[in-house]
Amino acid sequence: MSEQTACGECGMLIEAGEYHPYIACLAFKQCRDGDMVRVNLRGLRYRAQREEREACAKVCENLRFTELGPTLEAKHQRNLCAQAIRQREGA
Ligand SMILES: [Zn+2]
DSSP: OOOEEEOTTTOOEEETTOOOOHHHHHHHHHHOOHHHHHHHHHHHHHHHHHHHHHHHHHHHHHHTOTTSOSOHHHHHHHTHHHHHHHHHHTO
């Protein structure tokens, strides 16, 4: 087991470095169940990442960024397409 500390806001026991945004505090205050809060957070994070990748894939497709890398997945993970877009826009 790694070290746990209680969140100063909601009192939920969290591990060192654990993802614990304010929305987790709100959820814990409601349900008082740390495991349930973690499960819900995982779902939230996963959905956000997927939506980001899908939006990104669409942009890449539109701009035909085929020169960027071997696989789409690798590009999105390293955010190369976003960098390339910024360069093209001169920002
Ligand atoms: Zn908290």
